[in-house]
Amino acid sequence: MAGSVITWPLDELLRRLADPGDPSGSGLLAAVTLAGASAVARMVASLEMKRVQQDQSRVRVLIEASQSFERLTTTFLQQADHDRVALARLLAALRARRRSTGHQPVDSLQDAAMEATRVPLATGDFGLELLRSLSVIAPLCSPFVASDLLAAGDLARAGIAAAIRMVLTNLPLVENSAASDLRVRAHAITEEAQALLIQLSAVLPSTETDEDEANASSLA
Numbered sequence: 001m002a003g004s005v006i007t008w009p010l011d012e013l014l015r016r017l018a019d020p021g022d023p024s025g026s027g028l029l030a031a032v033t034l035a036g037a038s039a040v041a042r043m044v045a046s047l048e049m050k051r052v053q054q055d056q057s058r059v060r061v062l063i064e065a066s067q068s069f070e071r072l073t074t075t076f077l078q079q080a081d082h083d084r085v086a087l088a089r090l091l092a093a094l095r096a097r098r099r100s101t102g103h104q105p106v107d108s109l110q111d112a113a114m115e116a117t118r119v120p121l122a123t124g125d126f127g128l129e130l131l132r133s134l135s136v137i138a139p140l141c142s143p144f145v146a147s148d149l150l151a152a153g154d155l156a157r158a159g160i161a162a163a164i165r166m167v168l169t170n171l172p173l174v175e176n177s178a179a180s181d182l183r184v185r186a187h188a189i190t191e192e193a194q195a196l197l198i199q200l201s202a203v204l205p206s207t208e209t210d211e212d213e214a215n216a217s218s219l220a
Helices: 011-017 026-051 057-099 106-140 143-173 176-204 210-219
Strands: none
Touching: 011 026, 026 057, 026 143, 057 106, 057 143, 106 143, 106 176, 143 176, 143 210
C-alpha cells in the first residue's frame, strides 16, 4: 500500500489522488484536510498561550487544547491510512463480484462495505471533536488569530462533509441491520458540525476587512 500517508511528499499525495488506479479517494482527502485544520488550530493555541501567559487559567485551557489538536492531527493521518486500506478492500470485493459466476462472495463484500462506511464515519466523529475543541478556545482568542481559527473551522466542516459523503455513498452496499443506525449517525454528525461552526463564527471577532465592510455597505 505504498507506506503511510504521513511519509508522502505533497506532490505524491496529489499524484495519488489524481490517479484513478490508486485507492486514495475522497475519504483520504477528508482526513488529510482535517489533519491540516487541526495543525492550524494548534498553531493558534500556541500563539495565544504566549499572549495570555500571565493568566494561568487560560494557559491551562490552551495547553489542553493544544495537546488535543496534536493528538487529533496524528489521528486524522491514521484515518487517512485506514481509509485507503478500506477503499482498496472494497474495490477488490466489487471486482471479485463482477468476475464471479454463480454464487457471489456476498459476505466478503458486506464486510468490505461495512469497513468502508465505518472508517469515514469515524473520521467525521473525530472531526466533531476538533470543532468542539475549537469552540472551547474561541472565547479566549484575540482578533489577531480569529481568521486562522475560523479557517480551521471551515476546513474541519468541509472535511467532515466529505467524510460523511463517503459514508452515504458506501452505505447502500451495507445490507444488514446496522445500515439504519449508520445513516442516523451520519446525519447527526452533519447537523452537529454545522451547529458547531455557527457557534464558532458567533463567538469569534469579525474577520471582515474594511474593504469587506465597505462592499457590504454599498450593497445595502
